[in-house]
Amino acid sequence: MDKLFLDANILFTAAYSESGASRALFELAKKKKLLLVSSKYAITEARHNIQKKLTEKHLIGLFRLIAELEIVDDAKFSTEEIQKYEKIIIKKDVPILLAAKNQKVQFLITLDKKDFKNTKIKSTKLPFAIMSPGEYLQSL
Numbered sequence: 111m112d113k114l115f116l117d118a119n120i121l122f123t124a125a126y127s128e129s130g131a132s133r134a135l136f137e138l139a140k141k142k143k144l145l146l147v148s149s150k151y152a153i154t155e156a157r158h159n160i161q162k163k164l165t166e167k168h169l170i171g172l173f174r175l176i177a178e179l180e181i182v183d184d185a186k187f188s189t190e191e192i193q194k195y196e197k198i199i200i201k202k203d204v205p206i207l208l209a210a211k212n213q214k215v216q217f218l219i220t221l222d223k224k225d226f227k228n229t230k231i232k233s234t235k236l237p238f239a240i241m242s243p244g245e246y247l248q249s250l
């Protein structure tokens with residue numbers, strides 16, 4: 111069974127739209143076809159963005175989706191780890207990358223192509239693939 115780490119934008123998108131690839135991941139998880147993991151950091155970011163941009167209905171939708179996740183505590187990362195990853199991705203995304211690495215997932219799922227699909231990331235040997243929800247679903 112694949113283990114996927116979800117970035118905050120996947121949580122936001124799945125709460126916003128009842129259709130689409132982000133929500134389809136949750137449907138597959140309900141059927142025990144895959145395991146979804148995210149961090150408190152990602153959930154907090156998604157919640158903040160929903161409160162800022164969407165409605166209470168969407169916030170309630172987020173809380174329902176969270177019930178389908180394995181939520182991991184944000185680990186305390188070493189200064190060396192943080193500094194290493196700040197060289198390849200913007201600071202706000204370092205906790206996402208490190209949490210995915212620490213959870214030993216096969217896939218980090220994100221819609222953030224600019225920061226997660228850049229040349230520096232592609233040239234770094236990461237223990238997981240970085241994909242959009244659509245790319246992951248097409249790979250099945």
